[in-house]
Amino acid sequence: MDHDIDGSQNKLGIRGENRRRSNFHIHLPSTPSITTLTRGGTSISGARSVPVSSANSPTEENGKSFYLSLRNSQYGRQQYIPEHTRRDVFLEKNIGLHSYKVGKRRTKVIYKYDEIFKYRERVRATIKQSAAHPSVTRVFWPTDCVPQSLEPSVLVGFRNSRSDYVVIAIFPGINITRMADTLRGLETLEQPLSETAGLKGAYDPSKLAVIGTVNFKSKHGLPLVVEMSSRVARPRFYTQEAPTAVHKLNGHAKLNGEYGMESRAMPFQVIFYERPLPRRLQYFSFMPITLELADRSSFNADEDRKKLRSRRVLVDQMTKDTIFGFPQTDEENCINNWINEINLSHELGTLLENAVSLAAVLPSESHSLKDRIVIGTKLLFSKTKNLLSFLWSLLAMAVMWILIGGLMLYRVASEAVLMIIEWQPKSSIPALKDISATIQQLDLRLQQACYWPIQYITLRNQKSNLFSNTTFHPEYIRFYNSLWLVANDIIIGAAVGAYIIDNRDYIVSFVDYCINEILTTGLRRTIEWLMDWPGGLKLNNELAAFFGELFLWVIEFWGGRYLRIFKPYLPDIVYLIGLSGFVGATFPIALIADLISFLTIQIYCCYLASARICNWQLTVLLSLFHLFRGKRRNVLRNRIDSCDYDLDQLLIGTLLFTLLTFLLPTVLVFYLTFACARLGIIIINAMLESSLALLNHFPLFAIMLRLKDSKRLPGGIEFDLVEESAIGEENCMDTVYIRLKPIALPVTAMFQQYFLLSKRIQRHYLSLRVIALLLTGQFVPIQRSRLYSLQYSMLPENRYGIWELWFRLHVFSVTVRAEVKEKFALITSR
């Protein structure tokens, strides 16, 4: 966890980075600003003393106690960190619950009890204190809906607690009772507002209320009394009585005497926010948006996932005791609640505004208030009204039926292909898609195409409900990203394909040259060189001749006999590769990768044979070396024991040991040559395949969104200190102005998958272990499935079956039909 104290910025930013729960950045406000805030908060109430210089005070801020200071300071005791993160990170880093990696798998947890006790005591004290005296009244204030003229207005919003308000809309020119009636009316409809499809469960209707007024002259019982001198001025908060009604005689003394002891006389904390526009898919989020699917989001290799999981389980188990088990209060989890309410604010505000204005427009004598509201909301929800749209939707329905038929046909066909591709006769035999890059690419495209209809239906269902529901935004981005990537792929592919077809002759001659000069003649020359004391190395003549002739035969067999059959078809093959470009640039690339693998099979065979021989020889040498020293490997105890050998064993063993030692350089030279050749081919293929990964997975749409409207890709929230109000006017409350801003998803988080991939490639192919494996002639596995999990990270783990698709399409068609019917009824009713 990073927590930097930055004096120049005055920021309290909380940003969950990536999906890794442990990477949270807390930008603490600078120490002086907090202390001044605290002082400001205590001076008005006078009688109440906040322990400014207690052990928990922010002035002795350091890494260990910043949570406590957050709880205790002006910002209240709300936890700004989600619970799981708080536990994991905080326990591990700050309290002394340290988890260590021990050996390969096990995790060890160490308690430091004194620190735990200190922590517990502090937390309890803080909770007790802040529950008794909430130190601030917090108001979330939308900056984008302040009315044009400064006529008296009503504040509508959520009343979360006695000291916690979220204003969602400001209605000018309406009186309080009428606004309250409207709100009540919306909840007493046949289908109350909070029970309509999109809003069900989204908020607590009992919290939505008229919570205050702006520039009202008269007295009322609402908690917020606000004065604004101009549109851009900051709202000033007053005590219950309007400023005009205050005695002007006694000034401060009187004020303190009257209100000082009251709990209402708390300082105000105004947090400005700009309401996110749900129609533009903007929203606030505490956790960064995940661009991968949830079940794929831990793209980490299996062992990483296991390790993380085991660590989490262990930490959970270790903290299941009374020391850590203090209860979580609502206040501690309230940040998610705020964000939810803020996300709802715009749409809910618009709904209310419409309801109010419609209720005002309709003639009041013919309808009761309730009827007016009913009609108003009905009009509100019926978005299309005319005949044209009815005809249009009729046409759309017809097209939809054709499309559904086509989709089902396609789905059955692709299922058949996928079954062939993924068929594994035995678990040891790899499936077709694991062997060939082209087939893998085909598999990916088919699976994507199977998933698109389902994604589309999900998106459409969401769209017809409510935009403020933020769960479908990542799905939206994923859907359009994959569509866009495929379109891009086809455009690039057309260009590449045309280029290949135009330059066919040149490419054919180049491939021919490669086959002749590099794969046949070049290899033969290398082996002949190896047979003849390469670089002055004194190899064993007989053995080198034997190996050389063996490998030469393999190369001649493949290059001379089979590639000669293959050569006449080369122009056609190149033409085919060019044509495949029109399906997407990924296909020529995958085909080229496969072609390279096919043309170099003889190198692979030689590599396998020489590696086997080399490994065998090294193993024998090792055990004979033990014999030479009079030792023996004890397999049961996994150690070296001393051993009394028989004389004949000793003699023959020593003879063989000497023999194999002198033959080792010859074997090693041949092996290393083929290993290098193999490594080169692997590197070429890896480059081709990483370009495949780029074409298939690049977060194009996300980057575009980031540039166009970064609020659509939230990566966290940030608090910014705007101003502290001066205490000038009587009855005016001390107020601290803070701005809440969304943090855009950092670009590095978008490319997180690529970082992980490169890290994994590094671990699998550039580590000491791999070098050791290579040198000892052991097989270096290429875990294709691991490398390719990136490609599949936008797809669900198990693809949706045919019946599932059919069922969803059916439900979808039923809803569409119902919509059309509804429109028809609307037309006929007019």
Add this chain to the structure above:
Amino acid sequence: MDYTRFTTRSGESYKMDSAVMPRRPWRKLLWVHQPYPDNYVDASFLSQLKRNLHVQQYSFWALSSDSTVIISHVYSVAIFVCVFVAIYKDKYNPAWFASIGSICTLVGYFAWDGLGEENTTSRTATAKSAILIVSTLLGLSPVLKSLTQSTSSDSIWAISFWLFVLNIFFHDYSIGSKKTFPPTLSTNLAIAAATVLASRLSTTLSVFSFLLFSIELFGLFPIFSRWLRSYSFVAHLILTSILAVVTEVGMFYIGGWWALGVWSVAILSAVFVAPGWLIALQKYKNEIQGPWDPAKPVLRSR
């Protein structure tokens, strides 16, 4: 009792204190609280010092007769080298050496078998392993012949020289009777040296004969000679003198008078001069034992 505080840095304060109050004499007991500084050294400290407690006095003839054990192994290495040179220079038919070696081995085996103690391995098992080794040698000889063709002779000489030096150092020279085989390492080193040398020979027959001879010399002969010296030391001395004669003859044939002279001088000095020198050096011996040494546990015999 309230003790005066002692400063450990200067002797002055200590003396002043001792002048003021008479004290008990210092005792060598850690668990008693004494009025002395931690680093106090009593005058009685060195009284228990002992010198050269475990030094033995050697007799010249005993040393000189024991050195023949080493000498006999050096002789066998020298004989081996002579045989290699003889075969390498094509002076003699290699089969001769193999047959002489085999006859000697058979004689030795029967002597060991007849005179000796109870046999741990049966004769059929011995015959079986003999046949196995001989046939393996026959099979491997052609491969061994070409093994180091591309390596230069100088490196081969160097390798075999160091292998023999290590062999002489790791050889088991114990006199008591043990039934185990000679230590594996020295045998393996000698066989490896023999294999490396054998790969320089030109014909398959010579490789085979040479390796057979070397196996007899380094694999079997040490067992016999160790049994012999535990059986009777006189017989060991007789064997050593036979070896000496054979070696001298070999040296003469290989290197002429010059080699014979150098070799004789070296051997004589090892047998007669070196023990005298060791005895002469005994007077410089200075071992110190005292109460500060870690205590040695006294083990009672069972």
